[in-house]
Amino acid sequence: MTDESGREWLVISxxxxxxxxxxxxxVWRKLRSLGALYLQQSVCLxxxxxxxxxxxxxxxxxxxxxGGTARVLRMRFSDSAEEQAIVDELxxxxxxxxxxxxxxxxxxxxELAHERARGRATYAEVEESEADLARFRxxxxxxxxxxxxxxPGGQAARDAVxxxxxxxxxxxxxxxxxxxxxxxxxxxxxxxRAVTDS
Numbered sequence: 357m358t359d360e361s362g363r364e365w366l367v368i369s370x371x372x373x374x375x376x377x378x379x380x381x382x383v384w385r386k387l388r389s390l391g392a393l394y395l396q397q398s399v400c401l402x403x404x405x406x407x408x409x410x411x412x413x414x415x416x417x418x419x420x421x422x423g424g425t426a427r428v429l430r431m432r433f434s435d436s437a438e439e440q441a442i443v444d445e446l447x448x449x450x451x452x453x454x455x456x457x458x459x460x461x462x463x464x465x466x467e468l469a470h471e472r473a474r475g476r477a478t479y480a481e482v483e484e485s486e487a488d489l490a491r492f493r494x495x496x497x498x499x500x501x502x503x504x505x506x507x508p509g510g511q512a513a514r515d516a517v518x519x520x521x522x523x524x525x526x527x528x529x530x531x532x533x534x535x536x537x538x539x540x541x542x543x544x545x546x547x548x549r550a551v552t553d554s
């Protein structure tokens with residue numbers, strides 16, 4: 357069976373033997389951030405998207421510059437079923453990351469509901485929850501950047517973050533009304549002065 361997708365892939369082989377120990381960690385982190393699929397130790401696969409190609413070339417140059425060895429080869433699958441199996445593995449890895457977002461998001465929403473029920477809808481709580489939501493958004497952005505084949509779990513994670521944002525917006529409104537000065541309390545001293553002046 358031949359591959360009809362025309363999709364190109366990068367096979368990346370890196371060895372940091374003889375290089376500084378920190379290089380190995382940097383290489384691992386970079387390839388992980390790109391979502392590389394390891395075929396065996398020190399050999400991994402990525403789709404040859406323009407941005408991926410640029411970052412892998414830069415990484416390979418750094419490895420060579422710091423005393424390691426790196427090879428980056430372009431390839432196409434000759435078997436579309438085998439290529440699909442690789443795509444499925446990549447999607448499964450992204451779905452696992454999206455699932456982690458979904459596992460952790462309820463804690464943020466529960467905290468908002470809990471604080472609101474206790475009458476503690478304050479600006480300080482809004483700021484803290486905004487920072488938490490920003491971290492979730494940043495996390496989702498990083499996963500999406502390496503989600504090359506639109507893993508099925510992505511939409512559920514995006515929807516969950518949007519729902520948390522809606523909860524936070526409602527919480528912020530509650531905090532605004534809780535901390536807004538009472539208009540009657542501002543007017544009552546003037547009424548009192550009016551009575552004493554007469």
